Every structure is written in structure tokens, then in C-alpha cells.
Amino acid sequence: MSKRIDVKDLNVYYGNFLAVEDVSINIEAKSVTAFIGPSGCGKSTFLRTLNRMHEVLPGARVEGEVLLDGDNLYGPGVDPVTVRSQIGMVFQRPNPFPTMSIRDNVLAGVKLNNQKISKGEADALVERSLQGANLWNEVKDRLEKPGSGLSGGQQQRLCIARAIAVEPQVILMDEPCSALDPISTLAVEDLINELKDQYTVVIVTHNMQQAARVSDRTAFFNIAGTGKPGKLIEFAETSTIFNNPSNKATEDYVSGRFG
Amino acid sequence: MTTTSLTNPQGAGRAGDKVFSGAALAAGCLILAVLFGVALFLVIQAIPAFTAPAEDIQGGQGFFAYIWPIVVGTLIAAIIALVIATPVAIGVALFISHYAPRRLASGLGYVVDLLAAIPSVIYGAWGAAFLAKEIAPAYDWLAKNLGWLPIFHGPASSTGKTILTAGIVLSVMVLPIITSLTREIFLQTPKLHEEAALALGATRWEMIKMAVLPFARPGIISAVMLGLGRALGETMAVALVLSSGALTASLIQSGNQTIAAEIALNFPEAGGLKVATLIAAGLVLFVITLGVNMVARWIITRHKEFSGAN
Numbered sequence: 001m002s003k004r005i006d007v008k009d010l011n012v013y014y015g016n017f018l019a020v021e022d023v024s025i026n027i028e029a030k031s032v033t034a035f036i037g038p039s040g041c042g043k044s045t046f047l048r049t050l051n052r053m054h055e056v057l058p059g060a061r062v063e064g065e066v067l068l069d070g071d072n073l074y075g076p077g078v079d080p081v082t083v084r085s086q087i088g089m090v091f092q093r094p095n096p097f098p099t100m101s102i103r104d105n106v107l108a109g110v111k112l113n114n115q116k117i118s119k120g121e122a123d124a125l126v127e128r129s130l131q132g133a134n135l136w137n138e139v140k141d142r143l144e145k146p147g148s149g150l151s152g153g154q155q156q157r158l159c160i161a162r163a164i165a166v167e168p169q170v171i172l173m174d175e176p177c178s179a180l181d182p183i184s185t186l187a188v189e190d191l192i193n194e195l196k197d198q199y200t201v202v203i204v205t206h207n208m209q210q211a212a213r214v215s216d217r218t219a220f221f222n223i224a225g226t227g228k229p230g231k232l233i234e235f236a237e238t239s240t241i242f243n244n245p246s247n248k249a250t251e252d253y254v255s256g257r258f259g
Numbered sequence: 260m261t262t263t264s265l266t267n268p269q270g271a272g273r274a275g276d277k278v279f280s281g282a283a284l285a286a287g288c289l290i291l292a293v294l295f296g297v298a299l300f301l302v303i304q305a306i307p308a309f310t311a312p313a314e315d316i317q318g319g320q321g322f323f324a325y326i327w328p329i330v331v332g333t334l335i336a337a338i339i340a341l342v343i344a345t346p347v348a349i350g351v352a353l354f355i356s357h358y359a360p361r362r363l364a365s366g367l368g369y370v371v372d373l374l375a376a377i378p379s380v381i382y383g384a385w386g387a388a389f390l391a392k393e394i395a396p397a398y399d400w401l402a403k404n405l406g407w408l409p410i411f412h413g414p415a416s417s418t419g420k421t422i423l424t425a426g427i428v429l430s431v432m433v434l435p436i437i438t439s440l441t442r443e444i445f446l447q448t449p450k451l452h453e454e455a456a457l458a459l460g461a462t463r464w465e466m467i468k469m470a471v472l473p474f475a476r477p478g479i480i481s482a483v484m485l486g487l488g489r490a491l492g493e494t495m496a497v498a499l500v501l502s503s504g505a506l507t508a509s510l511i512q513s514g515n516q517t518i519a520a521e522i523a524l525n526f527p528e529a530g531g532l533k534v535a536t537l538i539a540a541g542l543v544l545f546v547i548t549l550g551v552n553m554v555a556r557w558i559i560t561r562h563k564e565f566s567g568a569n
Contacts, residue, residue, distance in 0.1 A: 053458060085460025095451040099473035109459035
């Protein structure tokens, strides 16, 4: 249940401002792809175009194609709601619904797509998803407590459980560890490693060690200057990007000479 | 080598803190003092109405027999107003905060706020001179077709000056209060939670059900309670619209009365025990409003654990 993503000549605009220019990239199924680059280079913006979440912002639009196993996400008649139910997303700050219990948080997406679910099925799904997010043992005795009572790392894993409960094809993660302490970060990174057995994972990160640890392939984005569009500079195996990049800017960035 | 002392002999720079905390404390005490003063006034002035022999009170059957029909009338009018206004207000607020294009939204918000600025006597005049007449045929229809329900029991008032009309006018008056407050709360929904819902594949309405409304729940309750406060206490509009009388179950016949209108209509010519009776009625209204607010607060805190605050 994982699909590949092929992006062809994608431009992202905010109104008339070109934010990301001419990105073409092939993201393999059942792999972890990391996007790295300095702040403002458009990597998060680009990530959001992969499940049409950028459309939440007024004036945001794209040109080009994003193909999910050959189906264009921006084709005529494609409903962004359907796109998002197949391509899940985990955000920078953990955002479990504060008004819902842990259990209801996990079930939130399922109740949207499949209104009727028996209690037994729901219980099994909650357990399976929380197991999948390495959170089950920590919360199994307090499933009816609010999700906001968990620690930041637990909340983030709850959000991952919520995302995988709907069994998406792809999981996008927008700097999922930037608000977490090192131990929680490790827990989420371990989880990412397990997720790629079943899902296609795309992760934006500011942390190059993290990219090196978790990803199979890495894309380096850069920006020529303020007001200029972000571009994809180099995309290769993670070991190549970090040890033997072909582009000077990539080398400077991963070796810490700028950014 | 210089040593700096940790003690600050003059206490300079702390004066502002002291003044501000003093002012804040004074303001807090003042509000309690005012509330207490009003309550005390009402109680003292109302005592004669409670102690007087039953036959001296208007109606001749004691204060309780006098007050309960208008308490019920007050509640009926306020409930009609809220039942109509709450869903409309939430709908308008959601439209402004989440559906309307930005320019339309700000214009619409402005118009709604303007509604709140219209004096109640104008609503009353509109209700009495226009709405009552226009709505009378609808009451006839209700009496004919739904007359088996006690609340629509006929014959309908031919002037349309009924408690239902008063309730409708009140609903228009509380609408802007509930709308403005709920709109502000809807706009404060964290983007984070809205995006969480959308990223799960929620449609806009599902996102609102999942993230916006639960987050806004305590705020909606507060807004409705503020609206209820206005509906309970509204005097002028009811006095003009309602052709008052004895308590009746039918909402489309003339009859019923509210506390505030009863006080306003009778106070100018009242004297002696009658004044005490009316003030006692005011005390009852005060207690009802206080009770309503306490219940609202209780409802809000009951779900504190699940509110967006933690």
C-alpha cells in the first residue's frame, strides 16, 4: 500500500511570487526521502504541494505535474480531500486534537473516510496504529485521556499514529522532530525507519545528521537570495549527498560551510 | 573592584508595579462592591413584598402567585430568542470566519456589528408596527395546522402581538452579540488543528466539526449566555411588541409577560407596596441571570481537561 511520487517541472506560486522553481524529482515507494536546505528555500512549501496542503493558503497555486503512481494530483476533477486521505502529513509542531481523547485522535481520520466502524474494529485499529507508532505501551492504560496531556514526543507519535490509521500511500513529515528533545527525536527516527517497510516517507529536516540517519535518498534545496525562488540543487543517494556531492553548493552546505 | 548589592534600598522602579497591582485590586474589589450593593439594595427594598399579607399584593394571592407567571413568560421569550438566534448566529459566524471571501467577510462582520448598535426601542417599534402585522397570517396557519400542539393553540392573535413575536424580535437583538463573539472564537482556532484535520482528508465542513467547533465550544456557551442575559433583561422591545396578559401555553395568542417589561410598564405609576413588589421581581430576575451564568461556567469547566487550553 505504498506508491511512488513523480514530480515534473513543478513551479509553486504565492500570488505572483514564484516560491519554488522547476522541481522534477522521483520519490521511490517504500523508501525515506529527505529534503534538506537552508530556511526559506521552499522545501516545506514543496512538501505541501505533494498533498495539496499549500492550497490552505490563499493565493497559493502550482504549475506542473505531481504523479502518484502515474495519477496526476492536479489533474482535472481531482479532489484535494481525496488526495490528502491518501497522502498523510505530520507537522512541525505536534497537533493532536486537544478536545479529543487519545483513542479518538487515532480514529479521527478513519471516522471521516469510513463513517461506520464497529467498536471491535475500532479497538483493533487503535491498537495497531499505536503499536505502529511505538506508542501503545505508553498510552494503553489511558486511551480515554486527552491527547494534549502527553509529552511532546508522545504527541508527535500520536500524530503519526493518527496519520497511519487511515492507511495512506505516502506520509509527508514537515520537520517532525524540530520541537522535540533528543530522546523523543530518537524515538521518532526509529519509527521512521520502521515505517518505510510499509509506506513511502518524505521528510523535511533542518538537521543534516537526521537526514543522514533516516533517509535513503536526499534532496538538497537552495535559494539564490531573498525574493528569489527556491530550487532543487541536487538529488541523490543520501551517502552520495553527504560524502561525494557533485554540486559545490551541496558540498558547502552539508559540510557546514554555510547555512 | 566594585561590589554591587543585591538589595535595592530605594525600591526604585517598583513603584509602577505597586501602583498597577493596587489599581487592579481596586478595580476587582469595586466590581464585587457594586454587585453586592445592587444585591443588597434589591433585597432590602424587596422585603416588604415578601412580608406583606397575600391579599395586598397585586392579584391578591401573594408574591409567589404574582411572580411565577412572569418568570415563566421571561424564560419562554428568552428561550424562543436563543433557539432562533443561536444556530443562525453560529452559521453566520462560520460563514464569516471560514467560508466567505475575505472582502465579503469583513463587510458582513461590519454589518452584523452595526445590528448591535441599533437601540432596542427601534427594534421594539419595528416589531410592533411591522413584524407583528406581517407575521399574523403565519400564526393563523400555525393555529389551523398545528393547533393540536399546546404552544400553537388557536385562535391566533389577529394583531400578531404575541410572545412568539417578542421572542423573534429578541432573537434579532441577540443575534449580533452571539455572532460577533463566536466569530472571534472561530477565528482563533489554531491553524495547527485545522491543518491536522485537512491533512487527514477532512472536507471543510468536517474540519469545522473536528477542529473548530470543539475548540470553540466554551466560547459558544459564553456567547449564548451573554445573549441570554440580554434576552432576559430586554425591556423596551418586549414592552412595545407584546400585548401582555395572563400566562398562556399558546405562543400565538396574546398574553404572557416578562419581568423586565412588567417592571418598566408599571414602575412609573407605582407607589408603596407596588414598588417593593416590582423591585422584588427585579431581584428574581437578578437571581435567574446569576444562576444562568453559574450554570454556564459549570458547563465550561466540566470539560476543562479537553479544552484547547492545555
